[in-house]
Amino acid sequence: MASGDVELTLDELREVARFALGAAQSVLPVFEEACPDDPRPRVALDAARVFADGAPRTRLQRTASMDAHRAAADAPTEPARLAAQAAGDAASAAYLHPIARAHQVGHILRASANAARIAELAAGDDPAVGLASIEAAGLRATPVLVEVLGRYPAAPAGRGRPAVLMAALDAALRDSAR
Numbered sequence: 001m002a003s004g005d006v007e008l009t010l011d012e013l014r015e016v017a018r019f020a021l022g023a024a025q026s027v028l029p030v031f032e033e034a035c036p037d038d039p040r041p042r043v044a045l046d047a048a049r050v051f052a053d054g055a056p057r058t059r060l061q062r063t064a065s066m067d068a069h070r071a072a073a074d075a076p077t078e079p080a081r082l083a084a085q086a087a088g089d090a091a092s093a094a095y096l097h098p099i100a101r102a103h104q105v106g107h108i109l110r111a112s113a114n115a116a117r118i119a120e121l122a123a124g125d126d127p128a129v130g131l132a133s134i135e136a137a138g139l140r141a142t143p144v145l146v147e148v149l150g151r152y153p154a155a156p157a158g159r160g161r162p163a164v165l166m167a168a169l170d171a172a173l174r175d176s177a178r
Contacts, residue, residue: 005098005099006099006100006152007098007151008096011144012144012148013093013095014052015142015144015148016107016108016145016148017048017051017052017090017091017093017094018052019093019108019111019112019140019141019142020089020090020111022140023090023111023114023115024045024087024090024111024114026115027079027083027115027118028041028042028045028083028087030079030080030082030083030118031075031079034075034077034079034080035071038071038074040070040071041071041087041088043064044065044067044068044087047060047061047063047064047065047091048087048091051091051093051094057094061092061095062092062094065088065089065092065095066088067088068084068085068088069084069085069088071084072088079117079118079121082117082162083118085111086110086111086114089110090111093107100151100152102152102155102156103156104152105152105166106155108149108152109149109155109166109169112134112140112166113134113165114162116131116134116137116162116169117161117165119132120161130165131165131168133165134172135172137169138169138172138173141173141176145173146173146176149170155169155170155171
């Protein structure tokens with residue numbers, strides 16, 4: 001294994017997919033309300049679920065992820081964009097890169113951060129609601145997910161609110177492992 005590489009089993013990837021899927025499922029209605037005729041995020045969640053339930057990784061997860069991310073780019077509102085992106089992240093978890101780079105943390109935690117941001121926006125941009133959502137996501141994290149996260153560098157600092165929420169979740173999960 002080359003320096004900086006991360007070993008990941010299929011079971012660990014499934015655990016990451018389940019975690020992202022949990023967050024993304026909760027916000028899918030936000031996207032579907034804004035874009036009722038666009039099935040791409042739902043297809044991505046179905047692809048993530050199939051993999052998380054034990055099916056092999058296939059082109060389905062890659063294609064569905066890319067399509068959901070395209071749906072995010074087409075979304076008319078920030079909450080709809082964040083919800084579609086979360087769905088894409090859930091499907092792409094099957095292909096989390098085994099390279100120890102901080103941006104990989106986004107593939108593990110961004111769906112939860114996006115769900116927290118959507119909750120904030122729904123509550124009139126209340127940061128306390130987002131932090132409560134991050135705390136709830138931390139409670140959903142399994143020891144396997146936390147251990148996988150620990151193989152990567154900390155989440156990159158970002159300027160946007162979803163990045164701040166992701167960094168808060170990352171720090172909380174890393175602290176819980178100590």
